[in-house]
Amino acid sequence: MKRSTSYLFLLLAASVFAACRTEKTKPTVAYISGQYVGAEDSVLIDVRDYGKELSYNTPISLDTVFSDTLGNFAVTIPLSEGKEIVLNSGFDFNKIFVEPGDSIYFETDNKHETPIEVVSGRGSDKFKVFLKLRSLINYGDFTDFDSAQVVSEYDRRFGESQALIDSVKPHFSEAFNRYLKAQMIREKHYFEASFFGYLKNYRNIDIQRDSAAAVQMELDVFDNASIGDGNSDYAMDLMYLARSKAWKADTANTVNRITHYKHVIDSLDISKRFAQQLLAQGYLSYLNEGNVAELEPFLTNYYERYPDSDYNETLKDEYRDWYAISNGQPAPDVEAMDPDGTVFHLSDLKGKVVYIDIWATWCGPCLGEMPHAKKIKDHYKENNDIVFLYISVDENKEKWLKYLEEHPDFKGMQVNDSGNFNSNITKAFKVRGIPRYIIIDIEGKIFSTDAQRPSSGEKLISELDRALEGPAA
Template sequence: MKKIIALLTAICFISCQDKEIGTLLSGKITNLDAKSIKLEGLNFSKEINLNADGTFSDTLQLDYDGLYSLVLNDEKQRFIYLENGFQLNVENDASDFKKSFIFKGNGSDENNFMLKKTHIIDSVYGDLEDMENAKILFTLDEKTFIDKNESYKKVILAALEKEKLTNEHFVKYEKLDADYHVLRMYEQYPSYHGYFIDNREFKPSESFPLAKDDFSMDNENLFKFSFSYRNLCNGFFSKKMYDGPQSDKTPIEKGFAALKTIKSKLIQSELVKNMFYELNGTTPNLEAVYKEMLSYSIDKKYKEKLTEKFEIVKNLAKGLPSPSFDYENINGGKTSLESLKGKFVYIDVWATWCGPCIAEIPALKEVEKEYHGKNIEFVSISIDDKKDHEKWKKMLADKELKGIQLFADNNWESEFVKKYAIDGIPRFILIDTEGKIVNADAPRPSDAKLKELLKEVGL
């Protein structure tokens, strides 16, 4: 009996000791005007302090083996692969962020392969961050596009074989990632191809290798490892919310129904983030929806963000006083919401860089023309950065935009934007003649429901 107890104690000690080992992440970042960097993961965030010379060292307690993002200045980021017990050294010149990574130590083989994978992706597809390269790729005909993706898979698998990596877990999931990378490209093809050939109704042939309707969003190990699989899961979840069969269910109801089919709490916690935008002043049973969204999350930061939004949007219900604005207008003066009292106000929150916003302009012009002379003002509030003020003025002239054109004082951080919890544009709002909210998330000009709403209020 004593021997059994001793053995169990030893096993427990070894297991606990393994968890306490952690992952040592060290290195040096040069030419970075910051005192820290970040490591972001699934339900994981850690700020790592830099010494004066750019060196750093931190022992991390990781919840999973897989992909993490190394983030500089909240904008430059790169996936790195980490496992419990790694002692990985990372060197980078922030002025040449993408090309200057050097990995050493335990875990360097895996991360050096990921560097090689990045080079292979660029060599096969071109730099997809460059819009011209993306256009060249996604305007290819179906057969050529398929051939290019199959070529990528052959090249990446050959490179993986050549490396002779000893980490069987890493090799297994890299092989799977090759399949899901190609599937992700296929899923992106219809919308990107349609966009670049200016045919939004484009549909690929029936033989085009899109994912099946029974695509599984419930492989937790793959979700931890593969960005492409994560991307596909998010895409399929959004499809279930918005593009599924027409029914009397709202996107929120369809989202919750999809979450219930997933066993992984981690994946549920990530996918529920896609529902964040649906929480607004028009959400039926707002508090119940908020609590159910909370129940699916294990991400402390997301819960805090969701709660912050709930506290704002519960004050945006129909009939409540609207938050106000007082912004610069195109004529050089200022226009406030109070100055428009006595008229209905239809507000368009937009920006010159926002494609969907610009796509609504023709429909907005038509609505403005139809309701000209009626008791309604059309107000467009730009949340462009101050440096793009002249760009805003030029677009107003080029597009011959009418209505009341305003420029917000602090882009996304403008008070009106924050008080309406606006986290995506375009955003449309209808306010009544007394300055009270009619609809905090009103239909777009291109949506027939807008005219129904205007008819309901007597316009």
């Protein structure tokens, strides 16, 4: 009996020891490896904490690694919980939800339209589900359907996507299931609230929108706000919805709109960390529109309220940069080339009101504004105090020149500042999306860094008339 008791004691001790070892060896990292197929040299890869970033242009880097010359890479990511990350390189852009203990391998090329097919390893099933959902709800596909097919095809694909999520739910963690739920709510809202407008404005596909469905989806986004923490798409959607509410509350006064935006975010049932992110995202988006003076007291309040926020330094840096190009500041003297190869400087136009249109031949929305721009130019055709300056950021100058040759009715001053979003004009004015419109007054000072689009019609004319009346205050 004594021997048996001792044996049982040893078994119990071994079990306790094993349990302790299991607790101690709980995974605290994830491994991501793979190959950039077709790479001819080493690829620089920035691993980003994407779900917590304020915008694409304010990255939170977890690590930076290089592949070998054949594109093979491996990275170890310390983490205590699941999170959305991005592997960003000049070769490809891949969003992945990773959890401690994952060891995911995948292969990709540098063609955005090519689906990723080689995926393996522990945790790779999450990536496969995400890739499948992305292929089902690929908005580029819907532009190939006529107006009668778009809604029914979307409903079919959305239903298939939801069925997939329901079928795999038992196999995944609560964190990943929550992430997928947030993604589907966001996708549904985008379709109901925004995609129809895109089809109408840029694809000439006019579909009668179900306004009741759009309103319901807005409510769903707000009601489920807490599950959007860590999901970049959901956070951005939530921020713009809160801004839309603020706009409807006061279309005239920017300070009142920012106040209302803050109230909307403060009223959400979300974590303190997520509230900090959404407030910072909103404030940054208002800064991006040139609302520098209006934002100052809100930023001061933010720093006092959240002295340890991870976003304080980013907001301070962005404020400083935007102040330098705020209304009334001297416009940066950007340089470009005219069609003959002659160097152009923005300062050459001092003494004129300058309406700058930053565009590119590859930018569909830019080209969609051109017919409206002709009407604006016709309105001012007898006014010699205003210049319409078109700055193409096309990297391929030949495409730009060919476009000008094929569109002789495209009037205005034409220059090229090659480099896309690394061009002089985009860096000087912090341009992160085109088309972008800027007004410079007769003294060469900034009147507006986010002017009205030509398609706004009378709104733009009113803004240009104010600029013609005198310099920015």
